[in-house]
Amino acid sequence: MKIYNSLSRQTDEFEPIEKGKVYMYVCGLTPYDHAHLGHARTYISMDTIKRYFLHKKFEVLHIQNITDIEDKIFNRSKETGKSPLELSEKFQGEAMEEFDRLNILPADHYPKVSEHIPEIIEMIKKLIENGHAYETKTGVYYSVSSFSEYGKLSGQKLEEMEHGCRLKVDETKKDPADFALWKKGPDVLTFDSPWGEGRPGWHIECSAMGMKYTNGRTLDIHGGGRDLMFPHHENEIAQAEGALNQKFVKCWMHTGFLTVKGEKMSKSLGNFIILKDLLEKYPPYALRLFFLHSHYRSPVNYSEENISSAQTTAERMFNFIEHADELPVSGGTENTELRKKLHGEVDGFYKVMDNDFDTPNALSHMFGIMTECFSEMRKEQPDYPAIAEAKEDFKKMMWILGLEKEKKKIDPEKEKEIDSLVQDRENARKEKNFKLADEIRDKLSEMGVILEDTDKGPRWKLK
Numbered sequence: 001m002k003i004y005n006s007l008s009r010q011t012d013e014f015e016p017i018e019k020g021k022v023y024m025y026v027c028g029l030t031p032y033d034h035a036h037l038g039h040a041r042t043y044i045s046m047d048t049i050k051r052y053f054l055h056k057k058f059e060v061l062h063i064q065n066i067t068d069i070e071d072k073i074f075n076r077s078k079e080t081g082k083s084p085l086e087l088s089e090k091f092q093g094e095a096m097e098e099f100d101r102l103n104i105l106p107a108d109h110y111p112k113v114s115e116h117i118p119e120i121i122e123m124i125k126k127l128i129e130n131g132h133a134y135e136t137k138t139g140v141y142y143s144v145s146s147f148s149e150y151g152k153l154s155g156q157k158l159e160e161m162e163h164g165c166r167l168k169v170d171e172t173k174k175d176p177a178d179f180a181l182w183k184k185g186p187d188v189l190t191f192d193s194p195w196g197e198g199r200p201g202w203h204i205e206c207s208a209m210g211m212k213y214t215n216g217r218t219l220d221i222h223g224g225g226r227d228l229m230f231p232h233h234e235n236e237i238a239q240a241e242g243a244l245n246q247k248f249v250k251c252w253m254h255t256g257f258l259t260v261k262g263e264k265m266s267k268s269l270g271n272f273i274i275l276k277d278l279l280e281k282y283p284p285y286a287l288r289l290f291f292l293h294s295h296y297r298s299p300v301n302y303s304e305e306n307i308s309s310a311q312t313t314a315e316r317m318f319n320f321i322e323h324a325d326e327l328p329v330s331g332g333t334e335n336t337e338l339r340k341k342l343h344g345e346v347d348g349f350y351k352v353m354d355n356d357f358d359t360p361n362a363l364s365h366m367f368g369i370m371t372e373c374f375s376e377m378r379k380e381q382p383d384y385p386a387i388a389e390a391k392e393d394f395k396k397m398m399w400i401l402g403l404e405k406e407k408k409k410i411d412p413e414k415e416k417e418i419d420s421l422v423q424d425r426e427n428a429r430k431e432k433n434f435k436l437a438d439e440i441r442d443k444l445s446e447m448g449v450i451l452e453d454t455d456k457g458p459r460w461k462l463k
């Protein structure tokens with residue numbers, strides 16, 4: 001399995017440090033407002049990658065931070081009079097519900113900055129001890145010139161960075177490119193520290209929390225949007241490696257932007273579409289498939305037309321499964337040519353996914369399976385076992401891509417009522433009271449329940 005590593009700038013064979021286990025950290029939200037489609041772009045990409053690892057039977061430890069201490073949240077707090085933690089809690093909660101609807105698997109840990117101040121302080125202390133950080137009147141700063149490998153991820157040269165920083169020179173810093181680990185002074189929310197009241201700078205959280213939840217070992221994968229490569233990820237490396245003297249991350253993965261007319265979709269540019277609004281118009285799988293049509297590293301241009309056509313395509317894919325599910329699994333006439341083609345498409349899917357998660361080409365193979373099977377189904381004596389096998393493979397692929405129909409949320413009280421009616425109908429049937437059994441079936445149907453009698457007893461789902 002090969003993955004493009006932004007650090008080595010090439011597609012490398014992926015070998016996790018611990019056999020069978022992937023330690024993965026993804027930079028999380030700064031929840032100062034509603035999540036937008038750009039966020040969905042990055043988290044759907046990272047989720048598909050995680051799903052592929054899970055499919056390959058890797059155990060995945062997924063850590064995703066919540067940046068609840070940050071200028072944008074503090075500014076929002078000043079504007080609204082709400083506490084920063086209350087604000088971030090609200091927007092984070094909303095985003096989690098939307099991500100759940102997008103079928104994004106939850107992380108194992110969602111560490112918040114506000115709950116990890118001791119770990120952050122410890123790391124800053126280590127950095128001072130190791131000669132990588134210094135204190136001034138305004139805060140504690142990381143001395144970028146003390147870390148010889150600074151710039152290794154983004155490929156930037158220190159002189160260029162210093163030049164870029166000249167405009168906003170902070171007199172108290174030794175070097176314009178140095179960045180804050182701790183900001184001193186009063187603010188909307190502050191914490192005690194050995195350097196007085198203040199709050200952490202932005203970058204330190206990911207180094208400190210990433211290390212905490214892996215017990216100080218190297219991460220196999222660290223992901224986030226391309227915009228984070230510099231300075232955020234460059235600084236994460238300098239902090240973690242400067243404090244612990246060991247490699248922070250083996251493989252850096254960066255997702256391409258969702259753009260609007262060539263510009264990154266972002267809150268600050270004002271060209272954003274709120275995820276919640278889009279999910280009122282389109283089912284979540286439409287958005288998922290829209291993104292999967294592009295490689296995770298490529299930019300995607302926002303197009304409502306393409307989201308709508310992704311909806312139609314996803315529905316054809318569900319339709320294929322439903323159709324094939326109704327067919328017999330044996331009989332018909334064996335078609336060796338078809339079997340060869342179907343095996344070729346299935347192998348093709350895994351081959352391109354193994355090559356840096358190439359979802360656009362993986363989808364082409366899935367469409368190939370559908371075309372072959374639909375044409376076989378039109379024959380008088382289709383090769384039923386071949387279709388059944390391909391359909392099972394297809395279902396696995398749908399799981400990997402997270403393409404599933406949204407499960408309707410059901411109120412637990414209603415669920416109990418349905419279960420009890422289904423049981424009553426079973427009892428009526430056992431007693432050969434078919435009239436009552438039919439009446440109950442009709443009642444269930446009015447409640448929007450589809451009943452299926454299987455070998456293992458009755459099963460039900462909502463319409």
Ligand code: AMP
Nearest residue numbers: 029030038039041042224225257258265
């Ligand atoms: P933020 O809430 O801005 O800290 O962003 C959270 C994550 O979403 C980061 O990994 C960003 O890189 C990513 N992100 C934000 N906007 C976009 C976008 N337009 N396209 C892709 N990823 C984005």
Ligand code: ZN
Nearest residue numbers: 027028206232
């Ligand atoms: Zn981060």
